[in-house]
Amino acid sequence: MVSPADGALSPVTAFALVGALGVGSQWLAWKLRLPAIVLMLLAGLLIGPVLGVFDPARDIGDLMAPMISIAVAIILFEGGLTLNFHSLAGAAEGVRRLVVLGAPLGWLTSALALHFVAGLGWESAAVFGGILIVTGPTVIAPLLRTARLQKRPSALLQWEAIVNDPVGALAAVLAFEVVVVVHADASAAFAIWELLRGIAFAAVIGVAGGWGLARAFERGGVPEYMKVPVLFAALLAGFALADALLHESGLLTVTIMGIWIANAGLPSYEEIRRFKEHATILLVSGVFILLAAGMNLDTLSVLDWRAAVFVVVLILIARPLAVLTALAFTKVPKRERLLVAFTGPRGVVLVAVAGLFGERLVTLGVEDAGRVAPLAFVIVSATVVLHGFTLAPLARLLGLTATGRGGVVLVGGSSFSTALGEALEKLEIPVLVTDTNIIRLRSARNAGLKTFYGDILSESAEYGLDLIGYDRVLALSENDAYNTLVATDLATEYGRTRVFQLRREAQETRRHTLRTTLGGRRLAGGLTFGALNRCMHQGWRIRTTRLSEEFGYRAFREAFPDSVLIGELPERGDLRLFEPREDDSDPKLTTGAQVIHLAPPEAEADAAAASARA
Missing domain, CATH: 1.20.1530.20 (Na+/H+ antiporter like fold)
Structure with a gap:
């Protein structure tokens, strides 16, 4: 007083x-x-x-x-x-x-x-x-x-x-x-x-x-x-x-x-x-x-x-x-x-x-x-x-910046990681794929993506990797416990809103539910590694689709009714990754943004037809 x-x-x-x-x-x-x-x-x-x-x-x-x-x-x-x-x-x-x-x-x-x-x-x-x-x-x-x-x-x-x-x-x-x-x-x-x-x-x-x-x-x-x-x-x-x-x-x-x-x-x-x-x-x-x-x-x-x-x-x-x-x-x-x-x-x-x-x-x-x-x-x-x-x-x-746009670290090599990495690279978003198994990095290397063989939490990664240009982490490995460890450890450095992981296979009961202080935000429509792996084997693909005044959200959903939304890149702004909602509704999409989504095989023909109608 x-x-x-x-x-x-x-x-x-x-x-x-x-x-x-x-x-x-x-x-x-x-x-x-x-x-x-x-x-x-x-x-x-x-x-x-x-x-x-x-x-x-x-x-x-x-x-x-x-x-x-x-x-x-x-x-x-x-x-x-x-x-x-x-x-x-x-x-x-x-x-x-x-x-x-x-x-x-x-x-x-x-x-x-x-x-x-x-x-x-x-x-x-x-x-x-x-x-x-x-x-x-x-x-x-x-x-x-x-x-x-x-x-x-x-x-x-x-x-x-x-x-x-x-x-x-x-x-x-x-x-x-x-x-x-x-x-x-x-x-x-x-x-x-x-x-x-x-x-x-x-x-x-x-x-x-x-x-x-x-x-x-x-x-x-x-x-x-x-x-x-x-x-x-x-x-x-x-x-x-x-x-x-x-x-x-x-x-x-x-x-x-x-x-x-x-x-x-x-x-x-x-x-x-x-x-x-x-x-x-x-x-x-x-x-x-x-x-x-x-x-x-x-x-x-x-x-x-x-x-x-x-x-x-x-x-x-x-x-x-x-x-x-x-x-x-x-x-x-x-x-x-x-x-x-x-x-x-x-x-x-x-x-x-x-x-x-x-x-x-x-x-x-x-x-x-x-x-x-x-x-x-x-x-x-x-x-x-x-x-x-x-x-x-x-x-x-002077040409001394790490990158013009914040990159993404994909922890865990898989067909889904490679496909997502390729889609992000096409949008000029730098990608780094890491895994402790060099064989699982083969597809990423063949696709021309930057890779790191080793543990992202190791001293070798901390002192040997230049991660300044990366501002998001996606834990996508098949090991749910490791994904949780990575997300928990790196959340303090990158911010909890910028660290994502796949939904764990066993988390529906109180016996398996983790404390809210552990892990990161869920990604890819709340799908597990097993579900994503099956989708990729069945021919699902990562697509990027631009929304416009003529081709808005309604037209997008008509063309891709079963697609799983992963994120979007607005015309001006940073990458925005989506977290699944409790009511399973879609997040609000931005006109002019590039929508990143996981689409089923039949979506190719549907997309072509929708484009012809538009």
């Missing part, structure tokens, strides 16, 4: 408002296909400096700074959990160059631009330039999914974003410690020793924490229901311990912990990672709303034309110069270098760390450090909007 005395929100109301706006902004961005961080920024500015409804310093108080620090630590830990070294195949050299050479060069070019273009003093420019190394893993991931890049440039951008997060923070720490030395008249040798000692200590804590957790989980020392709580407690303890020795070195500790756990081969790793992803979405939303609402109009008013010119220089000169220099004389193709060079969206970590160090520099007496936080917001807004709308067109221009 709003206090009538001072207009302040209670802490409970403030937290509820932040959560609602943060998650609401992410949902609205998903619906509108817009960068979520921009909507969160607008929401925070609206309730904060514009309307004055929420002021974090007033309504939350001293808890805000430690909350943001802990949230950033958890975000970086989740980033480390994504760094499985197997996924680095083909991008290792480029990532090393981007981290070892690209990060220092990016620091230098950004600092020069901040000083000579934005007008910051060397102290603020050096600290803020280190932070600008960070390219935002929470921002780049959704952009990559939307752009559907090929595997190697996608891996380069993702790894650079995640690995450089703690590197950028530590670069800022180094520069900040130098500023402290200048202002405190401490010896440079002592400051450097303290810095190196803190980094080494943070790395040791991270390795020890990750190793200890992995060993405890492997040996059953922690029950399943306590693994996530223990993980949280351990990362917070490691972060606090390292941070006590050297401010912000805890970011390195938690990132190393996450990387170690990601590569430990834990059987419960997926559950841990998914929970951390959910927590990160909440934390990213909350941190960004808090930081945006904490701005004020006087602070934003310090931005002038030099800030706008600086953003242009940063995007078009500073980052490309650093990246292209770092990747020179590598095996990374020129087109991929250009894409990486001109793609550098910044995110919540940049804003959080910039705000933190900006306040500390102001405390030390660095007057122009008050411009650091507003500049960070401008950079984030400009880069996210720019790359959000230009990454996909730029990738297409």
Whole structure:
């Protein structure tokens, strides 16, 4: 409730408002296909400096700074959990160059631009330039999914974003410690020793924490229901311990912990990672709303034309110069270098760390450090909007997109899978047929379809297959249990609305009915593998028929009264697969769409007659 005395929100109301706006902004961005961080920024500015409804310093108080620090630590830990070294195949050299050479060069070019273009003093420019190394893993991931890049440039951008997060923070720490030395008249040798000692200590804590957790989980020392709580407690303890020795070195500790756990081969790793992803979405939303609402109009008013010119220089000169220099004389193709060079969206970590160090520099007496936080917001807004709308067109221009339309993975080789794959390929929808039996893939290979011999759930498939261009999975094997396993496992990655499986042979009784949390949506009119197999042996075929004003749904059903509807491809839009209805009625078909259906043998003659009448 709003206090009538001072207009302040209670802490409970403030937290509820932040959560609602943060998650609401992410949902609205998903619906509108817009960068979520921009909507969160607008929401925070609206309730904060514009309307004055929420002021974090007033309504939350001293808890805000430690909350943001802990949230950033958890975000970086989740980033480390994504760094499985197997996924680095083909991008290792480029990532090393981007981290070892690209990060220092990016620091230098950004600092020069901040000083000579934005007008910051060397102290603020050096600290803020280190932070600008960070390219935002929470921002780049959704952009990559939307752009559907090929595997190697996608891996380069993702790894650079995640690995450089703690590197950028530590670069800022180094520069900040130098500023402290200048202002405190401490010896440079002592400051450097303290810095190196803190980094080494943070790395040791991270390795020890990750190793200890992995060993405890492997040996059953922690029950399943306590693994996530223990993980949280351990990362917070490691972060606090390292941070006590050297401010912000805890970011390195938690990132190393996450990387170690990601590569430990834990059987419960997926559950841990998914929970951390959910927590990160909440934390990213909350941190960004808090930081945006904490701005004020006087602070934003310090931005002038030099800030706008600086953003242009940063995007078009500073980052490309650093990246292209770092990747020179590598095996990374020129087109991929250009894409990486001109793609550098910044995110919540940049804003959080910039705000933190900006306040500390102001405390030390660095007057122009008050411009650091507003500049960070401008950079984030400009880069996210720019790359959000230009990454996909730029990738297409350079020929680095995986495909123009989302593909379909068909799990299980059979005559039905081959026929469906051929029909989809004719509609320019990429198809991949997988099976653990190479003989069952023979017909698909003979038809010219792309195939994978192996288990779609195996590590070989996860790290060896380029599945970025595929956004739907159809489990069509003869093994109902395997279909359910595939659909359940891949639903979290592709979305439950995009994972289908055949109806199970035995599911009519309570003894065989599965929980709603298992399996995917039913496909092909609710037919089982056995029923489909019999249909194919009897001469049924997969057909595609275009609907028009003249040849509408009624004419289609007259021509194909017994056909089983599988899906449709509208003139503009993505593939739509049909799920059987309880009343056995047909779904509403779209005029102008290509209808994919399983038709009986006699439908050939009926279709010819119907076409003649039309």
